[in-house]
Amino acid sequence: AQKITQTQPGMFVQEKEAVTLDCTYDTSDQSYGLFWYKQPSSGEMIFLIYQGSYDEQNATEGRYSLNFQKARKSANLVISASQLGDSAMYFCAMRELYNTDKLIFGTGTRLQVFP
Amino acid sequence: GAGVSQSPRYKVAKRGQDVALRCDPISGHVSLFWYQQALGQGPEFLTYFQNEAQLDKSGLPSDRFFAERPEGSVSTLKIQRTQQEDSAVYLCASSKRGGYNEQFFGPGTRLTVL
Numbered sequence: 624a625q626k627i628t629q630t631q632p633g634m635f636v637q638e639k640e641a642v643t644l645d646c647t648y649d650t651s652d653q654s655y656g657l658f659w660y661k662q663p664s665s666g667e668m669i670f671l672i673y674q675g676s677y678d679e680q681n682a683t684e685g686r687y688s689l690n691f692q693k694a695r696k697s698a699n700l701v702i703s704a705s706q707l708g709d710s711a712m713y714f715c716a717m718r719e720l721y722n723t724d725k726l727i728f729g730t731g732t733r734l735q736v737f738p
Numbered sequence: 739g740a741g742v743s744q745s746p747r748y749k750v751a752k753r754g755q756d757v758a759l760r761c762d763p764i765s766g767h768v769s770l771f772w773y774q775q776a777l778g779q780g781p782e783f784l785t786y787f788q789n790e791a792q793l794d795k796s797g798l799p800s801d802r803f804f805a806e807r808p809e810g811s812v813s814t815l816k817i818q819r820t821q822q823e824d825s826a827v828y829l830c831a832s833s834k835r836g837g838y839n840e841q842f843f844g845p846g847t848r849l850t851v852l
Binding site for chain 2: 725
């Protein structure tokens with residue numbers, strides 16, 4: 624069965640530093656996609672970055688990059704040059720592309736950026 | 739705006755009451771999803787529509803939960819005879835059809851059942 628594991632309930636990082644949020648996944652499918660979403664206190668889920676299982680390069684979107692290690696089934700999010708506005712919950716999610724369109728989410732990591 | 743909208747944003751219901759939650763997806767998005775997010779947890783899938791067809795309702799927790807999207811645009815999630823365990827944030831998301839497309843989420847409806 625599909626499963627996403629985020630083992631860090633909370634993380635602290637100083638402004639302008641980089642931080643890595645961990646995500647491991649479990650699937651028996653060969654074709655899948657991995658997503659990271661940010662959820663500020665306002666509650667809306669904001670899409671950050673996507674990695675396909677067949678993508679050979681790690682995905683990058685501005686200050687966000689995804690450290691994809693397929694053999695280890697990990698998809699860690701790296702945020703560079705943290706900003707105070709990055710303080711939020713971060714969710715890793717997976718979708719099996721030829722099974723169902725639904726996303727399976729982890730339990731999230733609360734990131735707090737301090738000055 | 740051009741994003742996914744949901745109404746109401748907050749709903750308080752007495753136990754046993756029926757509620758209806760509305761979702762307006764992004765125009766032209768074929769796929770529509772409902773998720774339930776309990777406090778301190780990640781969202782959990784409830785149901786999925788492709789246009790007006792409900793293709794997956796495996797996540798609906800009981801037959802008190804019902805969703806529809808009759809014209810392939812606006813969707814309504816209805817909960818009958820609400821129970822305290824139904825208290826959660828209900829998130830709606832839409833996307834272009836399938837593949838690698840990300841889901842765009844609405845702000846959610848926070849349901850509190852007293």
